[in-house]
Amino acid sequence: EVQLVESGGGLVQPGRSLKLSCVASGFTFNNYWMTWIRQAPGKGLEWVASITNTGGSTYYPDSVKGRFTISRDNAKSTLYLQMNSLRSEDTATYYCTRDRSRFAYWGQGTLVTVSS
Amino acid sequence: DVVLTQTPPTLSATIGQSVSISCRSSQSLLHSNGNTYLNWLLQRPGQPPQLLIYLVSRLESGVPNRFSGSGSGTDFTLKISGVEAEDLGVYYCVQSTHALTFGSGTKLEIK
Numbered sequence: 174e175v176q177l178v179e180s181g182g183g184l185v186q187p188g189r190s191l192k193l194s195c196v197a198s199g200f201t202f203n204n205y206w207m208t209w210i211r212q213a214p215g216k217g218l219e220w221v222a223s224i225t226n227t228g229g230s231t232y233y234p235d236s237v238k239g240r241f242t243i244s245r246d247n248a249k250s251t252l253y254l255q256m257n258s259l260r261s262e263d264t265a266t267y268y269c270t271r272d273r274s275r276f277a278y279w280g281q282g283t284l285v286t287v288s289s
Numbered sequence: 290d291v292v293l294t295q296t297p298p299t300l301s302a303t304i305g306q307s308v309s310i311s312c313r314s315s316q317s318l319l320h321s322n323g324n325t326y327l328n329w330l331l332q333r334p335g336q337p338p339q340l341l342i343y344l345v346s347r348l349e350s351g352v353p354n355r356f357s358g359s360g361s362g363t364d365f366t367l368k369i370s371g372v373e374a375e376d377l378g379v380y381y382c383v384q385s386t387h388a389l390t391f392g393s394g395t396k397l398e399i400k
Contacts, residue, residue, distance in 0.1 A: 220389035
């Protein structure tokens with residue numbers, strides 16, 4: 174059974190940093206691209222970052238480019254999202270998802286609240 | 290960025306009624322490889338989204354066949370043939386032909 178379990182969320186002050194993790198199981202992690210998607214409270218879904226199966230290439234929308242870094246450790250079947258210079262508008266539940274086009278598997282999400 | 294416009298924003302249906310949701314794209318979603326990367330997701334209250342339909346019309350494993358998808362180019366439709374109580378939630382279209390974007394969602398309420 175495919176499982177994605179996010180962790181690392183919490184309350185953080187504006188301008189500070191936070192690192193999210195997503196532990197994957199039930200599939201061959203290094204065969205798949207991975208993606209982070211977020212959802213602000215009561216709002217829709219927004220793409221945050223994607224990474225190739227090897228970790229050799231990463232992709233971001235302009236809203237987070239230069240502030241967020243996606244990475245992975247294939248030996249640990251773990252996906253990461255390093256978030257720097259956090260803003261109030263980054264407040265959201267962050268979901269880890271498998272691949273870049275089908276999105277058949279999602280974690281339960283981890284809530285990040287950016288507030289002073 | 291590709292903008293996906295979903296209509297209607299809210300939908301109220303009785304059990305057994307058939308409904309449709311439209312998703313219109315600001316650009317063609319036909320990829321150079323011949324695939325059209327347009328999916329439909331359902332997010333039930335308090336849950337992460339789940340995949341219903343991928344590649345416009347392919348039903349994800351385990352999803353009831355009352356859900357169907359159709360369309361091409363820039364116009365796509367999700368149809369529910371006989372709404373059931375468990376279908377309530379927010380439906381999103383999502384495209385990955387270009388940089389990933391989502392529709393704004395359609396909230397389905399049960400009368």
